[in-house]
Amino acid sequence: MRPLSSGLHLRALHLLLAFCTPVTSQCPNGDQTCRVLASRLPDQVTFPGDEGYDASLSSYAYLQQQTQSPSCVVKPTSAAEVAFILDVLRESPSTTFAVRSGGHATNRGFSNIDGGVTIDLGSLNKVDVHDDGVTVSVGTGATWGHVYPVLDAHNRSLNGGRASDVGVGGFLSGGGIGFFSLEHGFGCDAVVNMEVVLSSGDVINANATSHRKLFKALKGGQNNLGIVTRWDLTTVHVPEGRIWGGTLVYPTTTTDEQLEAFTNWKTGADFDPRASAEQSHVYIGSMDQFLVATSLHYTAPVEFPESLRNFTAIQPQWDSTLRIAPVAEFAAEVQAQSTPNQYSIFATTTIKISPTILKTVHALWQDSVRHLSSGATVTSSMTLQSLPAPPPADEPYRENSFGFDPSSTPQKDDVLVLISNFWDDPSVGVGTRVREAARRFIASVDSAAEAEGLAKEFKYMNYAGAGFQSPLESTGQLGFLRRVARCYDGVGMFQRQAVGGWKFDV
Numbered sequence: 001m002r003p004l005s006s007g008l009h010l011r012a013l014h015l016l017l018a019f020c021t022p023v024t025s026q027c028p029n030g031d032q033t034c035r036v037l038a039s040r041l042p043d044q045v046t047f048p049g050d051e052g053y054d055a056s057l058s059s060y061a062y063l064q065q066q067t068q069s070p071s072c073v074v075k076p077t078s079a080a081e082v083a084f085i086l087d088v089l090r091e092s093p094s095t096t097f098a099v100r101s102g103g104h105a106t107n108r109g110f111s112n113i114d115g116g117v118t119i120d121l122g123s124l125n126k127v128d129v130h131d132d133g134v135t136v137s138v139g140t141g142a143t144w145g146h147v148y149p150v151l152d153a154h155n156r157s158l159n160g161g162r163a164s165d166v167g168v169g170g171f172l173s174g175g176g177i178g179f180f181s182l183e184h185g186f187g188c189d190a191v192v193n194m195e196v197v198l199s200s201g202d203v204i205n206a207n208a209t210s211h212r213k214l215f216k217a218l219k220g221g222q223n224n225l226g227i228v229t230r231w232d233l234t235t236v237h238v239p240e241g242r243i244w245g246g247t248l249v250y251p252t253t254t255t256d257e258q259l260e261a262f263t264n265w266k267t268g269a270d271f272d273p274r275a276s277a278e279q280s281h282v283y284i285g286s287m288d289q290f291l292v293a294t295s296l297h298y299t300a301p302v303e304f305p306e307s308l309r310n311f312t313a314i315q316p317q318w319d320s321t322l323r324i325a326p327v328a329e330f331a332a333e334v335q336a337q338s339t340p341n342q343y344s345i346f347a348t349t350t351i352k353i354s355p356t357i358l359k360t361v362h363a364l365w366q367d368s369v370r371h372l373s374s375g376a377t378v379t380s381s382m383t384l385q386s387l388p389a390p391p392p393a394d395e396p397y398r399e400n401s402f403g404f405d406p407s408s409t410p411q412k413d414d415v416l417v418l419i420s421n422f423w424d425d426p427s428v429g430v431g432t433r434v435r436e437a438a439r440r441f442i443a444s445v446d447s448a449a450e451a452e453g454l455a456k457e458f459k460y461m462n463y464a465g466a467g468f469q470s471p472l473e474s475t476g477q478l479g480f481l482r483r484v485a486r487c488y489d490g491v492g493m494f495q496r497q498a499v500g501g502w503k504f505d506v
């Protein structure tokens with residue numbers, strides 16, 4: 001047992017935990033473990049009814065996780081405390097736990113839990129730019145709203161979340177698609193070192209020269225291999241510390257032009273990796289209103305770049321926020337457009353672009369909305385965006401576990417389709433119906449793409465829907481992840497005890 005300060009020995013811990021076993025069923029899952037944690041970390045452990053417990057729960061983005069009830073929430077302030085928490089949990093194998101950074105996962109139980117222990121990493125949120133002015137160390141519990149302003153001041157940036165409240169930990173361990181992705185790949189590709197706490201309680205650094213396989217596996221392995229406590233990343237230069245972008249809102253009379261603009265942008269001869277577009281086709285149930293909202297960004301202070309003229313030329317526009325501004329402002333804007341504190345489901349697929357496929361996808365989405373709109377008040381958004389560039393073969397530190405060939409060009413050829421549905425009604429029937437609609441929509445897009453030879457396996461884990469999607473399998477890297485997990489988590493703690501999230505059998 002590692003000494004936390006004066007050292008609680010393994011034997012003492014065994015004795016404490018022995019008072020309550022799952023066999024006697026006298027203690028709900030987690031209660032006794034929480035008491036042990038509270039005895040050693042009294043300021044970091046909160047219980048139902050405590051202000052800190054309520055604050056942690058209400059800071060999840062969506063109701064499906066806000067409404068879960070862990071036996072306690074433990075909020076470590078250092079990697080050593082995370083190690084101590086894992087030591088305690090290892091000695092109490094019947095206690096399940098959840099790992100939470102920003103709490104933006106849309107699948108219930110991915111970063112919160114009923115009974116058991118929630119490890120809330122929100123206090124590990126330091127952001128330090130190194131003396132070289134290029135590398136930044138980011139605590140896993142920071143949000144992108146913490147990170148961007150620090151980097152903006154140095155004329156640097158990262159491929160972080162496009163909404164400021166998204167957490168660093170889940171985003172980077174699941175990949176991460178940001179404003180710079182068409183040029184610089186997934187957010188995790190910029191990571192040069194991770195501080196990781198293993199199930200053994202050891203705190204190690206994983207990078208391209210030390211624990212290289214773990215380093216690669218954690219870029220897409222999420223909570224299956226360890227808990228990352230700090231990410232060191234190499235930033236990109238942003239001229240004048242500002243980029244161009246914003247959101248255009250249009251009526252649905254422009255839908256055909258919108259789909260054509262997106263198709264032309266994807267298939268045009270002059271690919272410009274600085275330009276990105278996320279085109280959302282939105283139905284707002286409470287107003288029975290459809291609209292199109294397209295977010296455009298250009299990673300330099302260049303107004304109305306030629307490569308995005310397909311979109312900016314479309315008229316009429318109901319609203320436009322296009323301007324030159326620091327990255328932090330754009331992330332705050334996307335955050336303000338999001339609709340937290342409701343129930344939500346995200347689901348996703350990837351297809352190859354063709355001249356006509358987006359019209360088919362849009363028609364399938366409209367069909368899905370027609371079914372949804374009879375009954376509950378649901379907001380549904382179908383967003384089209386590009387995949388990131390793959391990591392180049394000659395930069396080993398950038399490899400990730402998504403399985404893209406370095407010579408492939410998914411940023412040009414493929415479209416990521418995201419369906420996100422939001423609703424307020426807590427009834428089980430409504431939730432089931434909305435989730436089922438998302439599942440059916442994705443299945444119908446996959447079938448249509450398959451029929452036209454445009455289907456792709458890849459399902460992006462940060463957008464995938466639990467219960468019907470398998471993002472880890474979709475990368476073809478499962479065998480590799482299993483081998484790394486066996487090596488670094490021999491007891492299978494992250495498979496058996498960390499029950500939420502994308503899992504595989506070791």
Ligand SMILES: Cc1cc2nc3c(=O)[nH]c(=O)nc-3n(C[C@H](O)[C@H](O)[C@H](O)COP(=O)(O)OP(=O)(O)OC[C@H]3O[C@@H](n4cnc5c(N)ncnc54)[C@H](O)[C@@H]3O)c2cc1C
Nearest residue numbers: 099101102103104105111162167169170171177223228501
């Ligand atoms: C409004 C909104 C906007 C979004 N925008 C984008 C976007 O622009 N680009 C994009 O790619 N995605 C985006 N996402 C998806 C987002 O990337 C994922 O939801 C991501 O997992 C959130 O990270 P988090 O830390 O907030 O999540 P959490 O809910 O805290 O964690 C998500 C998962 O990661 C695991 N995890 C968290 N921290 C660690 C850690 N330190 N070590 C190991 N495992 C860990 C958790 O156990 C959990 O399974 C968005 C989501 C929302 C709701």
